[in-house]
Amino acid sequence: MSKDTAKKSNDACVLVSGGIESAVLVNDALGRYDHVTPIYVKNHLRWEDTEIFCLKNFLRCLRQNNLKPLVILDLTMRDIYESHWSITGIRIPTGKSRDESVYLPGRNVVFFSKVGVYASLKGIQTIEIGVLKGNPFPDSTKVFFKKMSELLSLSLDTLLEISAPFSKMKKEDVISMGKKLPLEFTFSCLNPKGYEHCGECNKCMERKKAFFAAGVFDKTKYKKSGI
Numbered sequence: 339m340s341k342d343t344a345k346k347s348n349d350a351c352v353l354v355s356g357g358i359e360s361a362v363l364v365n366d367a368l369g370r371y372d373h374v375t376p377i378y379v380k381n382h383l384r385w386e387d388t389e390i391f392c393l394k395n396f397l398r399c400l401r402q403n404n405l406k407p408l409v410i411l412d413l414t415m416r417d418i419y420e421s422h423w424s425i426t427g428i429r430i431p432t433g434k435s436r437d438e439s440v441y442l443p444g445r446n447v448v449f450f451s452k453v454g455v456y457a458s459l460k461g462i463q464t465i466e467i468g469v470l471k472g473n474p475f476p477d478s479t480k481v482f483f484k485k486m487s488e489l490l491s492l493s494l495d496t497l498l499e500i501s502a503p504f505s506k507m508k509k510e511d512v513i514s515m516g517k518k519l520p521l522e523f524t525f526s527c528l529n530p531k532g533y534e535h536c537g538e539c540n541k542c543m544e545r546k547k548a549f550f551a552a553g554v555f556d557k558t559k560y561k562k563s564g565i
Contacts, residue, residue, distance in 0.1 A: 349373040350464040351457050353449055354408075356389035356525030358545070359468030359504060361396050362516035366503065367466055368402050375406040377456065379449045381415040383424045383442075385530050392525035392533070399520045413452050415445070423528075430529045433543030438474050440528070440540050446477035447486070454490040454498055469502040470509055480505065509548035522557035537562035 352367050354360040354376040367374045376397060380386055390410070397408055419425050424442060431439040446467075453465055469478045476482065483500040490498040504512055513521065526545040527535040535542050537560030546564075549556035 347372075347461055347463050349375070349460075349462045350466055351375045351377050351453055351460075351462050353453060353465065353467045354378050354393060356392040356396075357468070358509065358516070358521055358524045358526065358548075359470060359512050361393075361521070361524045362512050362519065363466060363468040363504060364397070364405070365400060365516065365519055368400070368404055371404070371464070373404050373406055375409055375460070375462065377409045377411060377453050379411045379413055379452055381413060381442075381445070381448070383415065383419075384427055385525075385528060388527075388530040388533055389525050392523055396520060396523040399523065409456070411452050411456060413448055415442075415448065418444075427529065431540035432538060433540060435540045437540070437544075441475050444477065446475075446482070450486050450490065450500060454494060457498060458490075458494040458496045463497045464499050464501060466501045466503060468504050468512075470504055470512070471506050472508070473505075478502075508551075509544065510551035513548055513552040513554050517552070517554045521554075522559075531561045534559045534561055536560070537564075 348371055350367055350371045352360065352364050352374055354364060355378070364374060364376050378390060378393060394408065397405070416425055423430050450465065457463070457465055483502060487498055487500045525535070526541040528539040528541050529536040535545070535558055542560060545558065546556065
Protein backbone atom coordinates (compact mmCIF):
# COMPACT_ATOMS: atom_id res chain seq x y z
CA MET A 339 0.00 0.00 0.00
CA SER A 340 1.55 3.30 -1.04
CA LYS A 341 2.06 5.89 1.69
CA ASP A 342 0.54 8.46 -0.65
CA THR A 343 -2.74 6.59 -1.01
CA ALA A 344 -2.95 4.74 2.30
CA LYS A 345 -6.03 5.33 4.41
CA LYS A 346 -5.25 6.02 8.04
CA SER A 347 -6.30 3.02 10.14
CA ASN A 348 -7.39 3.22 13.76
CA ASP A 349 -5.49 0.15 14.86
CA ALA A 350 -2.21 0.07 16.78
CA CYS A 351 0.62 -2.19 17.77
CA VAL A 352 1.94 -1.72 21.30
CA LEU A 353 5.48 -2.81 22.11
CA VAL A 354 5.20 -4.78 25.34
CA SER A 355 7.58 -6.19 27.88
CA GLY A 356 6.35 -7.50 31.19
CA GLY A 357 6.72 -4.07 32.75
CA ILE A 358 4.30 -1.62 34.30
CA GLU A 359 4.56 1.03 31.57
CA SER A 360 3.75 -1.21 28.64
CA ALA A 361 1.02 -3.03 30.58
CA VAL A 362 -0.77 0.21 31.46
CA LEU A 363 -0.17 1.48 27.92
CA VAL A 364 -1.95 -1.53 26.40
CA ASN A 365 -4.97 -0.92 28.63
CA ASP A 366 -4.96 2.79 27.78
CA ALA A 367 -4.65 2.11 24.05
CA LEU A 368 -7.74 -0.11 24.17
CA GLY A 369 -9.77 3.03 24.82
CA ARG A 370 -8.22 4.89 21.89
CA TYR A 371 -8.04 2.36 19.06
CA ASP A 372 -10.41 -0.03 17.31
CA HIS A 373 -7.93 -2.88 17.72
CA VAL A 374 -4.72 -3.18 19.74
CA THR A 375 -2.06 -5.80 19.06
CA PRO A 376 0.49 -6.28 21.86
CA ILE A 377 3.88 -7.31 20.46
CA TYR A 378 6.79 -8.81 22.38
CA VAL A 379 10.15 -9.00 20.62
CA LYS A 380 12.15 -11.87 22.07
CA ASN A 381 15.89 -11.18 22.19
CA HIS A 382 16.72 -14.34 24.19
CA LEU A 383 17.84 -12.46 27.29
CA ARG A 384 18.04 -14.20 30.63
CA TRP A 385 14.77 -12.92 32.14
CA GLU A 386 12.49 -13.27 29.12
CA ASP A 387 10.79 -16.58 29.95
CA THR A 388 9.61 -15.15 33.27
CA GLU A 389 8.68 -11.86 31.61
CA ILE A 390 6.53 -13.55 28.96
CA PHE A 391 4.82 -15.71 31.60
CA CYS A 392 3.88 -12.59 33.60
CA LEU A 393 2.82 -10.67 30.50
CA LYS A 394 0.43 -13.42 29.42
CA ASN A 395 -1.13 -13.48 32.90
CA PHE A 396 -1.65 -9.72 32.82
CA LEU A 397 -3.18 -9.69 29.34
CA ARG A 398 -5.66 -12.43 30.32
CA CYS A 399 -7.04 -10.06 32.95
CA LEU A 400 -7.94 -7.33 30.44
CA ARG A 401 -10.62 -9.29 28.59
CA GLN A 402 -11.60 -6.60 26.09
CA ASN A 403 -12.93 -7.46 22.67
CA ASN A 404 -10.60 -5.10 20.81
CA LEU A 405 -7.48 -6.64 22.34
CA LYS A 406 -5.81 -8.87 19.76
CA PRO A 407 -3.77 -11.95 20.78
CA LEU A 408 -0.19 -11.41 21.93
CA VAL A 409 2.31 -11.61 19.08
CA ILE A 410 5.83 -12.82 19.94
CA LEU A 411 8.48 -12.00 17.34
CA ASP A 412 11.87 -13.67 17.54
CA LEU A 413 15.08 -11.70 17.04
CA THR A 414 18.04 -12.91 19.08
CA MET A 415 20.64 -10.52 20.47
CA ARG A 416 22.74 -13.25 22.12
CA ASP A 417 25.21 -13.31 19.25
CA ILE A 418 25.81 -9.55 19.62
CA TYR A 419 25.67 -9.07 23.39
CA GLU A 420 27.70 -12.25 24.13
CA SER A 421 29.35 -11.46 27.50
CA HIS A 422 26.85 -8.72 28.43
CA TRP A 423 25.20 -9.00 31.86
CA SER A 424 21.78 -9.48 30.19
CA ILE A 425 23.08 -12.82 28.91
CA THR A 426 25.54 -13.97 31.59
CA GLY A 427 23.88 -12.64 34.74
CA ILE A 428 27.31 -11.40 35.89
CA ARG A 429 27.49 -7.92 37.43
CA ILE A 430 23.79 -7.18 37.04
CA PRO A 431 23.08 -3.50 37.81
CA THR A 432 21.99 -3.10 41.42
CA GLY A 433 19.79 -0.56 43.12
CA LYS A 434 22.90 1.60 43.62
CA SER A 435 23.75 1.61 39.90
CA ARG A 436 23.03 4.56 37.66
CA ASP A 437 20.03 4.22 35.33
CA GLU A 438 22.40 4.32 32.36
CA SER A 439 23.82 0.98 33.49
CA VAL A 440 20.72 -0.90 32.32
CA TYR A 441 21.05 0.30 28.72
CA LEU A 442 20.78 -2.43 26.10
CA PRO A 443 22.58 -1.03 23.02
CA GLY A 444 20.46 -0.65 19.90
CA ARG A 445 17.49 -2.52 21.31
CA ASN A 446 14.84 -0.07 20.16
CA VAL A 447 16.34 0.03 16.67
CA VAL A 448 15.95 -3.73 16.53
CA PHE A 449 12.45 -3.62 18.03
CA PHE A 450 11.07 -1.05 15.62
CA SER A 451 12.69 -2.63 12.58
CA LYS A 452 10.97 -5.94 13.18
CA VAL A 453 7.67 -4.55 14.48
CA GLY A 454 7.57 -2.01 11.64
CA VAL A 455 7.66 -4.77 9.05
CA TYR A 456 4.96 -6.70 10.93
CA ALA A 457 2.75 -3.61 11.19
CA SER A 458 3.13 -2.73 7.51
CA LEU A 459 2.14 -6.23 6.43
CA LYS A 460 -0.95 -6.07 8.68
CA GLY A 461 -1.99 -2.58 7.53
CA ILE A 462 -1.35 -1.08 10.97
CA GLN A 463 0.13 2.41 10.92
CA THR A 464 0.75 3.23 14.58
CA ILE A 465 3.31 1.67 16.94
CA GLU A 466 3.23 2.75 20.59
CA ILE A 467 5.92 2.35 23.24
CA GLY A 468 5.80 3.06 26.98
CA VAL A 469 8.86 5.31 27.27
CA LEU A 470 8.77 7.63 30.30
CA LYS A 471 9.92 11.15 31.08
CA GLY A 472 13.62 11.36 31.85
CA ASN A 473 14.60 8.23 29.92
CA PRO A 474 18.37 8.73 29.40
CA PHE A 475 18.84 6.49 26.38
CA PRO A 476 19.55 7.82 22.85
CA ASP A 477 17.06 5.46 21.20
CA SER A 478 14.18 6.67 23.38
CA THR A 479 14.10 10.35 22.43
CA LYS A 480 11.47 12.34 20.55
CA VAL A 481 13.97 12.92 17.74
CA PHE A 482 14.76 9.20 17.46
CA PHE A 483 11.07 8.24 17.27
CA LYS A 484 10.45 10.86 14.58
CA LYS A 485 13.45 9.81 12.50
CA MET A 486 12.68 6.10 12.94
CA SER A 487 9.07 6.71 11.85
CA GLU A 488 10.32 8.45 8.73
CA LEU A 489 12.83 5.70 7.97
CA LEU A 490 10.26 2.92 8.37
CA SER A 491 7.73 4.78 6.25
CA LEU A 492 10.31 5.33 3.53
CA SER A 493 11.72 1.81 3.52
CA LEU A 494 8.33 0.07 3.67
CA ASP A 495 6.47 2.55 1.43
CA THR A 496 3.64 2.95 3.90
CA LEU A 497 2.63 5.36 6.65
CA LEU A 498 4.11 4.33 10.00
CA GLU A 499 4.18 6.45 13.13
CA ILE A 500 5.93 5.71 16.41
CA SER A 501 4.21 7.23 19.42
CA ALA A 502 5.27 7.46 23.08
CA PRO A 503 2.11 8.60 24.93
CA PHE A 504 3.74 8.42 28.39
CA SER A 505 6.84 10.46 27.51
CA LYS A 506 5.80 13.31 29.84
CA MET A 507 5.01 11.00 32.75
CA LYS A 508 7.07 9.46 35.55
CA LYS A 509 6.78 5.83 36.61
CA GLU A 510 4.73 6.75 39.67
CA ASP A 511 2.30 8.64 37.43
CA VAL A 512 1.76 5.52 35.34
CA ILE A 513 1.26 3.41 38.47
CA SER A 514 -1.38 5.86 39.69
CA MET A 515 -3.02 5.74 36.26
CA GLY A 516 -3.15 1.94 36.34
CA LYS A 517 -3.78 1.38 40.04
CA LYS A 518 -7.03 -0.49 39.35
CA LEU A 519 -5.20 -2.96 37.10
CA PRO A 520 -3.51 -6.15 38.40
CA LEU A 521 -0.05 -4.57 38.41
CA GLU A 522 1.22 -7.42 40.58
CA PHE A 523 1.25 -9.49 37.38
CA THR A 524 3.68 -7.11 35.71
CA PHE A 525 7.40 -7.82 35.76
CA SER A 526 10.43 -5.52 36.02
CA CYS A 527 13.34 -7.64 37.29
CA LEU A 528 16.79 -8.15 35.73
CA ASN A 529 17.57 -11.18 37.90
CA PRO A 530 14.37 -13.16 38.53
CA LYS A 531 14.24 -15.88 41.17
CA GLY A 532 11.91 -18.39 39.61
CA TYR A 533 8.81 -16.33 38.83
CA GLU A 534 9.50 -13.74 41.52
CA HIS A 535 11.38 -10.43 41.50
CA CYS A 536 14.81 -10.52 43.13
CA GLY A 537 14.13 -7.27 44.98
CA GLU A 538 17.73 -6.04 44.67
CA CYS A 539 18.45 -5.16 41.04
CA ASN A 540 18.22 -1.70 39.52
CA LYS A 541 14.76 -2.28 38.06
CA CYS A 542 13.34 -3.85 41.23
CA MET A 543 14.48 -0.88 43.30
CA GLU A 544 13.07 1.54 40.72
CA ARG A 545 9.76 -0.34 40.89
CA LYS A 546 9.60 -0.26 44.71
CA LYS A 547 10.37 3.45 44.88
CA ALA A 548 7.77 4.26 42.23
CA PHE A 549 4.99 2.40 44.06
CA PHE A 550 5.97 4.24 47.25
CA ALA A 551 5.99 7.60 45.44
CA ALA A 552 2.59 6.86 43.92
CA GLY A 553 1.10 5.95 47.30
CA VAL A 554 -0.13 2.67 45.84
CA PHE A 555 0.24 -0.61 47.74
CA ASP A 556 2.79 -2.84 46.00
CA LYS A 557 1.54 -6.44 45.75
CA THR A 558 4.68 -7.59 43.92
CA LYS A 559 6.44 -10.63 45.39
CA TYR A 560 10.13 -9.88 46.01
CA LYS A 561 12.75 -12.29 47.29
CA LYS A 562 14.26 -9.39 49.19
CA SER A 563 11.88 -6.78 50.54
CA GLY A 564 12.61 -3.19 51.51
CA ILE A 565 13.91 -0.19 49.62
